[in-house]
Amino acid sequence: IHEPDFQDSLSSLSVETESLQRQIDELATLSDTPAPSVTRVLYTEKDVLARRYIKNLMSLSGLSVKEDAVGNIFGRWDGYESELAPVSSGSHIDAIPYSGKYDGVVGVLGAIEAINVLKRSGFKPKRSLEVIMFTSEEPTRFGISCLGSRLLAGSEELAQLLKKTVDGQNISFSNAARLAGYEDNEALSSVFLKKGSYSAFIELHIEQGPILEEEATSIGVVTAIAAPASIKVDFEGNGGHAGAALMPTRNDAGLAAAELALAVEKHVLDSGSIDTVGTVGILELHPGAINSIPSKSHLEIDTRDIDEKRRNEVIEKIKESALSISKKRGVKLSEFKIVNQDPPALSDDEIIKATESSCKELNLSYKKMISRAYHDSLFMARISPMGMIFIPCYKGYSHKPEEFSAIEDIGNGVRVLALTLAKLSMS
Ligand code: GLV
Ligand code: MN
Ligand code: MN
Ligand code: MN
Numbered sequence: 135i136h137e138p139d140f141q142d143s144l145s146s147l148s149v150e151t152e153s154l155q156r157q158i159d160e161l162a163t164l165s166d167t168p169a170p171s172v173t174r175v176l177y178t179e180k181d182v183l184a185r186r187y188i189k190n191l192m193s194l195s196g197l198s199v200k201e202d203a204v205g206n207i208f209g210r211w212d213g214y215e216s217e218l219a220p221v222s223s224g225s226h227i228d229a230i231p232y233s234g235k236y237d238g239v240v241g242v243l244g245a246i247e248a249i250n251v252l253k254r255s256g257f258k259p260k261r262s263l264e265v266i267m268f269t270s271e272e273p274t275r276f277g278i279s280c281l282g283s284r285l286l287a288g289s290e291e292l293a294q295l296l297k298k299t300v301d302g303q304n305i306s307f308s309n310a311a312r313l314a315g316y317e318d319n320e321a322l323s324s325v326f327l328k329k330g331s332y333s334a335f336i337e338l339h340i341e342q343g344p345i346l347e348e349e350a351t352s353i354g355v356v357t358a359i360a361a362p363a364s365i366k367v368d369f370e371g372n373g374g375h376a377g378a379a380l381m382p383t384r385n386d387a388g389l390a391a392a393e394l395a396l397a398v399e400k401h402v403l404d405s406g407s408i409d410t411v412g413t414v415g416i417l418e419l420h421p422g423a424i425n426s427i428p429s430k431s432h433l434e435i436d437t438r439d440i441d442e443k444r445r446n447e448v449i450e451k452i453k454e455s456a457l458s459i460s461k462k463r464g465v466k467l468s469e470f471k472i473v474n475q476d477p478p479a480l481s482d483d484e485i486i487k488a489t490e491s492s493c494k495e496l497n498l499s500y501k502k503m504i505s506r507a508y509h510d511s512l513f514m515a516r517i518s519p520m521g522m523i524f525i526p527c528y529k530g531y532s533h534k535p536e537e538f539s540a541i542e543d544i545g546n547g548v549r550v551l552a553l554t555l556a557k558l559s560m561s
Contacts (some may be wrong), residue, residue, distance in 0.1 A: 292322075
């Protein structure tokens with residue numbers, strides 16, 4: 135078989151930045167909060183419209199589109215040796231409340247544009263190339279991060295858990311999925327993919343940190359993804375009247391939560407490493423009235439580290455604090471649930487090398503770095519060699535409306551992705 139020399143067509147790897155920017159802006163209008171913020175939550179009307187938008191773009195790029203039982207979307211360009219395991223790339227388009235328009239979106243629209251770039255250059259892939267849009271990378275609705283990619287990676291535990299998972303409005307996962315058009319979500323094992331289903335997976339993403347911008351470097355080549363964990367905690371006290379109940383008689387569930395939040399910060403700082411982080415992003419008090427002592431409190435704690443053992447030690451200490459606070463304050467610790475406690479993932483050496491040589495050939499500066507945020511790549515790494523490409527973003531802002539990446543930087547990321555996909559497809 136004659137293998138076309140894709141290096142010849144290198145010079146014509148040009149990204150249509152105007153239409154890419156237009157797509158990013160159009161997708162951002164599918165939001166439940168006003169611009170510049172974006173809110174797009176799993177299986178809501180806006181999410182369904184955004185999915186339609188992506189499927190349409192995939193079709194326009196000549197990809198054959200498939201969807202699985204939870205709405206992971208796959209667009210495939212057949213290679214001339216289509217029996218080989220394909221090379222895939224993708225990310226997510228769901229957006230946490232009041233976030234920005236680039237997180238995830240750049241890796242989905244960018245992957246579709248990378249395919250367009252390769253098609254325009256005359257490149258013919260040996261291995262098929264596939265774009266994946268993952269369902270619910272963000273944990274917003276059901277408290278489970280990377281829902282689609284966890285299932286793709288074969289999480290039987292998650293498949294079981296989803297049968298009894300409800301959202302904040304008590305809508306079950308199954309019903310929510312059904313309302314969004316995914317009828318067959320009872321058979322979630324149909325989503326699982328075998329190890330080896332892809333020869334490589336590579337995700338383009340904004341850095342979500344300040345390093346590339348500060349150092350004026352075009353591309354981050356990710357070597358590892360930090361280990362994330364999340365915990366749900368509930369305290370229960372007796373509540374009562376904020377005026378009449380005297381201080382010595384109280385067992386205030388709100389104060390227990392406040393004390394635990396500070397303990398999280400303390401344990402994280404005590405690790406002594408700048409790589410250990412912890413956040414209490416949700417803290418709810420019941421009944422939530424100024425003149426009522428909180429009778430219930432609910433916290434959700436996110437903690438991460440590149441060192442899994444150190445992260446696990448922090449979780450242990452948080453648990454000890456929750457128990458001692460409950461004892462000291464006479465409140466009940468009615469729940470301490472570790473929702474996920476994932477190991478870190480390493481990028482594949484061959485994918486790192488392919489990405490580095492793409493940067494060199496395109497004359498783009500790059501640096502190797504770790505990802506402190508998690509991504510669907512963390513789970514794709516369980517079934518496929520994995521790599522990630524980062525691009526700079528303004529001041530490292532993310533998960534807020536000020537999130538921004540310049541279209542030139544996005545274009546650079548797409549070119550590196552296109553060339554890396556081309557290389558991986560021929561190997
Ligand atoms: C992804 O959104 C993360 O929280 O790292
Ligand atoms: Mn995110
Ligand atoms: Mn993301
Ligand atoms: Mn709870």
